[in-house]
Amino acid sequence: MNGLWFMKSAEERTVRMADVPGMPPTGQLLVGLARLGQAVRMEAWRNAGPHNLSPLQADIIVLLDGRGGPLRQGEIVAALASTPPTVSDAVRVLRKKELVDASRDPGDARVTLLGLTAAGREEAGRLNVQSEKLTDAVSALAPDDFAAMLRGMTTLMRELQDRRAIPVSQMCLTCRFFVPRAHPDPQRPHHCNFVDAAFGDAELRVTCPDHEAA
Ligand code: SF4
Incomplete structure (x- = not known):
């Protein structure tokens, strides 16, 4: 399984915003992630x-x-x-x-x-009962944004795991039961062989009790 299976080419991801002030987009994303981490820790x-x-x-x-x-x-x-x-x-x-x-x-x-x-x-x-404040904030995301965020976050986690920057999580992207893009349905393209069911980006698992390392 390719760790970059979600990503567009570097060329496609290039953002030309020379006139926009502040640090470049990658820095903006990392600052945003740090802020979110702070919010979770404070809760x-x-x-x-x-x-x-x-x-x-x-x-x-x-x-x-x-x-x-x-x-x-x-x-x-x-x-x-x-x-x-x-x-x-x-x-x-x-x-x-x-x-x-x-x-x-x-x-x-x-x-x-x-x-x-x-x-x-x-x-x-x-x-295990999630913070009401954080859950409310997440529920403000549109369904497509929620799915895209989970997809981007798991891809980023996979990359950091490969670089040994974070511990290995029991997530779909490292699971032997995960088959990405197994189905033509854009809403449910992936397949979990453990439960033999199709699922979409919005249902990707970051931690799963049935995970087995690929
Ligand atoms: S067993 Fe869990 S981690 Fe593995 S593919 Fe299925 S849902 Fe994802």
Whole structure:
């Protein structure tokens, strides 16, 4: 599968706006993405909840919930593109809050696995409810703009993953079940072999529990 399957040629993407002030379009896009990231992070701080979670602690809970089972600490570090000491600190606090517990890997007694307690699973349920403010803002996008944004974002993520700038996500573009442009229908051109169904850009998954690496 070609990582550039969505992209137009460089020539097609060239924008001639010599008279428009400010940094060039690529810089404008990157500043915009940074602003959106700030908005998401600020909402995470506001959503600290009853256990006063930091964004990283919340990310660990959502990750453990999404993977459906315990993980090694190294797997958490890799998935969240963090560092061992930072994750270690967050896990220590989460264990103190009784949201995460540790057990021995049945396959290797030297390895510790980290999983959610019942209270941790309950907290994951709260965290998985999307921010009303962010959801409202996204709902202002026209359907075509929503689909184009998801398509552009997943393409950009794929490029950054290939350059090892961000961790690998369980998304369609890296999934062995994904067949891009398998159908002539422009609204539902792609195919998911896991569920054997056609789908469109607006349904591309950035994280999917059924993902298997291509
Ligand atoms: S299994 Fe999930 S990630 Fe894979 S193609 Fe289907 S929807 Fe996409």
